[in-house]
Amino acid sequence: MSMRASAAVRNRYKDDSRSEQEPLDVSVVPAEVVPGAARADGSRSVQTEAGARAVADLGPRARLWPALGAVYRAQLSRARVARIPLLFVATFQSVGIMVLMRGVVDGGGEARAVVAGSSVLVVAFVALNLLAQYFGQLRASGGLDHYATLPVPPAAVVLGAAAAYASFTVPGTLVTAVVGSVLFQLPLTHLWILVAVIPLAGAALAGLGAALGLLAPRPELATLLGQLGMSAALLLGVLPPDRLPTVVQWARDLLPSTYGVEALGLTFGPDPDWGVVLLDLAVCAGVGVASLAVATWAYRRAAVR
Amino acid sequence: MRGMRRSGCLPASERVGGAGLASTRAQVGRDGQGGDVVCAVRDLTKTYPAVRGRRNAPGTPEVRATDGVRIDIRRGEIFGLLGPNGAGKTTLVRQLTGLMRPDRGSVEILGHDIVRHPERAARILAYLGQESTALDELTVSLAAETTGRLRGLDARTARAERDAVLEELGLTALAARPLKKLSGGQRRLACFATALVGERPFLVLDEPTTGMDPVARRAVWGAVDRRRAEHATTVLLVTHNVIEAETVLDRVAVLDRGRVIACDTPAGLKEQVAGEVRLELVWRERAPLDVPEVAALRDRAVESGRRWSLRLSPEEARAAVAAVTGGAAFAALDDFTLATPSLEDVYLALGGSAGSVRGLVKA
Ligand SMILES: Nc1ncnc2c1ncn2[C@@H]1O[C@H](COP(=O)(O)OP(=O)(O)OP(=O)(O)O)[C@@H](O)[C@H]1O
């Protein structure tokens, strides 16, 4: 019979057993050389229950704009990696809708509305739908802890993410607008207005998306709300308003993307009324500020539970 | 059941610890700065509310995740929180980092009241949480740099510190890879790197070495130790790895169901069970309970599958070894070990629920 049983009598107090378990050379810091970091840089001393205790100076706070830039850059890079296929989906969806609508609308005002609506729909897809999903999942998985334990202004996190998602929509929106203009023989002359429409509609929709994602009690609900928001943007933005029932027209007026759609649609016309365009954009900007403010508040609320 | 009623962990002034390395280091803060407490926690209590069941899904009762916790962490110390899954370690550190509001109690870090000003925590400490979702889709390099920027560094410093930390941890070769595409241990190390960019006097690390190989673990402890030697950085470490606790910690608080059931240096804790030895028996298939000596041992064994773990006095252990290595029991025996007690035994002796001891891994 072979000796299967082996006895290993170990002594864990033995010094060498330590290095055997975890090869590690931890230095012994003599008390004298430990720099009194907090005191050296001019911190105060307070009387507390436990006697005199140093009050350390706080580390620096990240300032709004640099932090916003850092978040923007990081978000754009992760969006680039993970979201390019989704951008294609968004663009194809909008182009597909325009192709379908070609048989339905009879040129003129309706064609302008369809092209403008489809273009802004790309923004809604990414900024509203995807951002709601992102923040919903980040919150549910504890990912917000990372930002919440960094001295970064809440607005920087929300605005940086919103700006990244909004700028991510630029290529898709541009392609949709150009393809649509060609498809419906609309002038390309004033497409430069997209420079204003994308950021303003983007701000409004991204703020809404971020707020939905951060406020939804569960991530599935955030996804659902984002998709509902996008469906609303699709139905209310793309279908020509004159054919909609009055109640639905009111709903249309409440949707932040509507004003971007209107502004863009007007510029396809023969002689755009720039005053109205500006007014629409101003409303868009106002809604954008409001929705980003709500999103920032929602972030603050979600970060500390 | 000696430590059962103790729920606090304050600097022991009179206790003479074992001659181990850890207890020498533990005196750094005490002697050097006159009991320089970096983090003082008093009566910290948090209860997760009960969730009422929906249709089909049963509700959950309320959970008191931390219960009157009292600890003092001194400057330059590596202080550990040890406990099985669900003991309340994460809940405790989330309250220290300002992420969660306690129901009751106070947290003071470097003189700042964190319960009243949770936003200050971010400017005093760096936190490595158990989750990495915020960074998953970034490259290692961008994750570290962005975190540095958000910790208030300017662009140039953030880049320089990023490079230095990645180099220090041996991550330079992985710098361009997204965290998502790394192995579990590599990802954990990358997250640890982000915690080091933008120096902080207090590091709160929730299971930093989970899934790491010995090389990566050594990189982590090396980096921690350098910061401690150079800047007297204080570390709060959450772990349920007993070996890690024994080797790297200066002091450890043992948490069980939200309460601190003991707190001392690892060597000091082990003294509580110094008169005992631990006998581990591994049976080939099952224990031969028909052998009377074996049947008698069963009552005192913590069983996990084929493995029995017993705490015995040296005489009892000798008798038990004789019994299982001679006669009928030997045929059923696969392996046995006799060892001086570890923190695991301390945990048992302190009255930690026997079932949850299995949550303490030895690796
Ligand atoms: N969000 C929550 N809602 C309700 N109960 C919770 C929540 N988070 C944790 N708990 C409960 O609180 C207790 C402590 O959990 P905690 O996460 O602090 O444990 P832990 O010691 O960190 O465990 P682990 O070693 O697994 O990380 C557990 O019983 C857990 O089920």
Ligand SMILES: [Mg+2]
């Ligand atoms: Mg935990």
